[in-house]
Amino acid sequence: MNLDMALAASSSSLFAGSLAGLSLNPDPVTRVPIDRTIGAPLRISCVGGGSQVRSTATATPATPTKRSQVEIFKEHSNFLRYPLNEDLLNENANVSEASTQIIKFHGSYQQYDREVKQSRNYSFMLRTKQPAGKVTNQLYLAMDELADEFGIGSLRLTTRQTFQLHGVLKKNLKTVMSTVIRNMGSTLGACGDLNRNVMAPPVPYHDKPEYVHAVETAEKIAALLAPQAGAYYDMWVDGEKIMSAEPPDVTEARNTNINGTNFENCPEPIYGVQFLPRKFKVAVTVPGDNSIDLFTNDVGIVVIMDDEGELEGFNLYVGGGMGRTHRIQNTFPRLSEPLGFVPKEDILYAVKAIVATQRDYGRRDERRYSRLKYLIDDWGIEKFKLVTEQYYGRTFHPVRDLPPWEFKSYLGWGEQGDGRLFYGLHVENGRIKGELKKTLREIIETYNLSVRISANQNLILCDIRQAWKSKINKSLAAIGVQLPRSIDPLNVTALACPALPLCPLAITEAERGAPAILERIRASMKKVGLGSKQPLVVRFTGCPNGCTRPYMAELGLVGDGPNSYQLWVGGTTNQTRLAQTFMEKVKVQELEKVFEPLFHYWKTERSHEDESFGDFAMRVGLETLKNYVQTFEGLPKKKKGGPKIINVNKDLYEALGKMAEAEGTSVTNLATKVLSSYVDSAPTAQ
Structure with a gap:
């Protein structure tokens, strides 16, 4: 397909064949014809195929939209390979400016210790991608070892339910990355201009189906929006594809092209050569549980169950985001707002439509304004809904009513619902180090536990047998871990x-x-x-x-x-x-x-x-x-002196005590009452 054909295909309003394989609702829905005149999208076309694909980019309308330098880096990266693949081979401690941007998509940031003044001692921070914060026993133990051997001796739990490993040298990057991958982990997409880690409540309930659906949905969305061109596995494990196969409905949703959601014949069917304008964050939860800061995400998803306890669909909220710049008024934090309700079989298509809208209409000239929240703030929710419905191929239903939200810490002991227990451990600032790190490894290794990371930087030990509870309590108490009730609420x-x-x-x-x-x-x-x-x-x-x-x-x-x-x-x-x-x-x-x-x-x-x-x-x-x-002039000063003690004989004090007990009050209160009554009734002194 040449460039003109690709552009023509992307703007087609025909639905013929575009819904092939898509499970549709039995109820009537409105089909919305695509209308590219609503905005001036940067529609990037993808040309070619194969591992050495050549890519070109253009903009619609004919006058090209100005793009930031990062956009140029992405365009020329051969789907996140170049020049990182070359920079990793040289002897330099750091990578080039272009590679600094490209390696983010692989889950790493280049850093240096700013307290070392003589020179920049470069290292890399690695961030994992753990949908719903789920971490297998195998991966936890691998991360623990990597922190000691190649990091700074500690693990960091993030506010998006992932690990961060600091201090990795460039020469060790491939060893660390491949170790993560071979232990069923990933760093792909943990950073960069694409979907980041998908959050969900970290509690491992097995007997509450809404929580199970939240986790499963988070995992499917993470798979749907993961990069597909293969650079990650090419660079870190020499092209070996280690991860297990994804659910068929994820593959079907990714490959179904509705009104230009996809780039045809492209290694990146959703992202194209340009990926997204900026980072994109998704969170999934259940009604009432706001343990994940739902409204701070680009897309917030709430599981909706029917009266029989079966999954019915999802509420969608869009446009949240925290980033801003000091004293620049047109940068601001923003909460997401309701977009609509979708039936359960449509959730992947709806999320993909939101991503396509941001991809094609989000600003690429100035990264400061490239988040989805600014597009929605500029357009308003109704215009955003209209454009998203064009990619979705349906209209959104009104969101369902929800109960009040509550923050849940999940600290302490709880029942999973499958006969086993979990234990939520408070980790100050999310930093696992020293005796805590050593003891956690012993516990997790001894009992073969999996763990989950919470959005509040805490760790939940999962799959604990009742017989192990007292031993785990003793191990944690021995290193001074406080019981949840003893931790300051702050x-x-x-x-x-x-x-x-x-x-x-x-x-x-x-x-x-x-x-x-x-x-x-x-x-x-x-x-x-x-x-x-x-x-x-x-x-x-x-x-x-x-x-x-x-x-x-x-x-x-x-x-x-x-x-x-x-x-x-x-x-x-x-x-x-x-x-x-x-x-x-x-x-x-x-x-x-x-x-x-x-x-x-x-x-x-x-x-x-x-x-x-x-x-x-x-x-x-x-x-x-x-x-x-x-x-404020300071707290009120306490008056010097105070009530003087009045001595009474023993018999009188005992009598007052009996009277006070009969009246259900204290001796002091009773004596004050009696004396006040006497003073009030006494004649005024002359």
């Missing part, structure tokens, strides 16, 4: 990204600074009279990209310069409302000057004791909060 919900010293985007500390700042937050809360168990959702990032989703926190600390943070307030405990910018460039050493008045105001002016800080902040308004902080 730590249970806190998130922090790695930030300094390795992340090239970090402006200030996050992971390393979070523990001390959390202690200072708790001290400030106690100082104003809030209890030691008062919950508050706090999240830290070293830069405004928002990897830990700080814009959903009740109190978000976002890197805003050396040793300073931008503060965001007003999120909710169940992650359903955006926070708002409160103060900028607050120095880390001056945080108490903000924390104490904020918490004092919250303590004294709450509408009720259970009013959360986020709800309180939004109720009184940010300007009122800011004015209170700026005019």
Whole structure:
């Protein structure tokens, strides 16, 4: 197929043959004719085939749209091979600028230790791709060994339910990558301009079908949107295809071309040569369970069961995303909004249609504005729905009503529903190291456990027999692991990204600074009279990209310069409302000057004791909060002296004690009542 033919085919409005093999609903649906005049899509055509395919790109309309440098790198990469395949062979410790972008698609970022000033000691961070956070026993043990042999001796659990392995040298990349692959893992698509890890609740319920469907759907979407051109296996395991076969319905959905969702005769039928404008994030959950921050994703999916407990379909939400740039107002965090409901047999086609819409209409000239959220914000949800329906070939039904959302940590012991147990382990900032790393390996290896990673950077040990419970408890207690009830609620919900010293985007500390700042937050809360168990959702990032989703926190600390943070307030405990910018460039050493008045105001002016800080902040308004902080003169000083002790004889005290017991009060309260009555009735002294 030549370029003109490919373009003509992509804009065809004919449905003949395009729905072949697609399972359709028995109920009448509206077919929407394709209309390419709605926008000015960058429609990239794919020409040729085979492992050495030559690719060309063009734009519609005839005047080419300006594209960023990364788009040019992708176009000339021969489907994610070049020049990375050449750069890996030289003796340099780093790779070229083009390869730095291309290796992201393979699941790696080039980094260097920013605290080493003499020279750049380059290394690579590897991120795995674990749909629903599922990790086999074999893969966990392999990652544990790789961290010691080729990394910095620790494993990092991410906020998207994956591993990160830091400190891998370029000369060891192939060894590490191939080890991951041969142990049934993958890093393909963990980074780069394509679908990232697909999230789902990490709890291993076997007796709750909605959770089982959520995990299965996450796995299928991950398979559907995985790169297909083979560069990953060519480069890291010499072309050997190790992964198991995918479900037939995934293959069918990928290959079915509806109104230009596919590039015909192309190694990448969905992505083409250009892939997506930016990263693309998907999450799947069940009604009421917001353990995965559903509304922060490009696509959020909710499993809908019918009255008989059978899978009926899915609600779809689109347009979420956290990334932004400080003091550039047209960059912003955004929550996803309802797109519609689709029947169960259509979910893969609907997701593919959303991806195609972003692929063809998302901005490729300026990466800052290339996320799906900006397309939807520009178009509005109705126009976006119309265009997506053209690729989907159907109209969306209205979303189904849902119960209120709740954050679930899944810490502690629970039943899987298959006779076995799981244990949710709190991991501070997601960093597994030292004695914890050693003990976890012993437990996981001894009992042949699988694990799951949560979106709150915690680890869930799965498939535990009842007889092993006490031994596991003893092993964890021996290294000081706290029971969930003993963990400060601030730590249970806190998130922090790695930030300094390795992340090239970090402006200030996050992971390393979070523990001390959390202690200072708790001290400030106690100082104003809030209890030691008062919950508050706090999240830290070293830069405004928002990897830990700080814009959903009740109190978000976002890197805003050396040793300073931008503060965001007003999120909710169940992650359903955006926070708002409160103060900028607050120095880390001056945080108490903000924390104490904020918490004092919250303590004294709450509408009720259970009013959360986020709800309180939004109720009184940010300007009122800011004015209170700026005019705060310190906590009220305690009055010197106090009530004097009044001595009474033993008989009188015992008599008061009996009277107090009869009235169900204390001796002090009774004595105060009696004396007050006497004083009130006594004649005024002259």
